[in-house]
Amino acid sequence: xxxxxxxxxxxxxxxxxxxxxxxxxxxxxxxxxxxxxxxxxxxxxxxxxxxxxxxxxxxxxxxxxxxxxxxxxxxxxxxxxxxxxxxxxxxxxxxxxxxxxxxxxxxxxxxxxxxxxxxxxxxxxxxxxxxxxxxxxxxxxxxxxxxxxxxxxxxxxxxxxxxxxxxxxxxxxxxxxx
Numbered sequence: 522x523x524x525x526x527x528x529x530x531x532x533x534x535x536x537x538x539x540x541x542x543x544x545x546x547x548x549x550x551x552x553x554x555x556x557x558x559x560x561x562x563x564x565x566x567x568x569x570x571x572x573x574x575x576x577x578x579x580x581x582x583x584x585x586x587x588x589x590x591x592x593x594x595x596x597x598x599x600x601x602x603x604x605x606x607x608x609x610x611x612x613x614x615x616x617x618x619x620x621x622x623x624x625x626x627x628x629x630x631x632x633x634x635x636x637x638x639x640x641x642x643x644x645x646x647x648x649x650x651x652x653x654x655x656x657x658x659x660x661x662x663x664x665x666x667x668x669x670x671x672x673x674x675x676x677x678x679x680x681x682x683x684x685x686x687x688x689x690x691x692x693x694x695x696x697x698x699x
Contacts, residue, residue, distance in 0.1 A: 566591075572671050580668050581660040590654050592678050597647045600640045607637050646679040653681075662686050 567575075567588045579585065611630060617623040653659040660669055664686040673680050682690065 569675060572675065575671065577668075580671070585671075586654050586659060589659065589674060589678055590651065593647050593650050593654075596678065597644060597651075600644050600647075603640060604637055607633055643679070649681075650679045664690075 567584050572585060572588060575582075575585065610633070617626060650659060660674060661667070662669055662683045663681045665683060667683055669680050669683050673684060680687075
């Protein structure tokens with residue numbers, strides 16, 4: 522049983538039965554969730570710390586690709602859930618009799634829709650990144666063919682360029698426009 526499931530299971534039991542397997546264990550320890558760094562996923566699955574310590578020779582190994590696939594799928598799931606919440610929220614819209622209140626509500630909806638539009642674009646990038654994982658090109662710069670780097674991919678899993686190539690592209694766009 523995974524640690525997360527054990528924590529959830531023990532948290533759902535009455536306080537009198539949450540004492541734990543060891544005698545004298547405090548109830549707080551049984552229900553305290555583990556921090557992200559303490560959690561250890563199923564065997565064979567890398568953690569972020571494992572990725573950071575990986576030697577360069579293991580760059581984009583099957584385990585690393587699986588880590589990023591899982592991270593991208595989780596991001597995708599969260600974005601879809603936000604979109605569902607937004608859709609439901611917009612359907613609940615009521616007309617306010619006060620024009621100022623109505624304008625405030627409409628401005629909030631406009632901001633929310635802009636955020637969802639950015640997320641829709643991110644969903645396209647996630648789909649492209651998942652496709653690159655399947656093709657075996659994930660983690661490699663589209664412009665130079667060099668490794669993008671684990672730290673950059675952890676910060677931005679949809680990255681397609683190294684930091685240097687991205688800098689050159691941004692400079693070029695600034696100088697010549699889009």
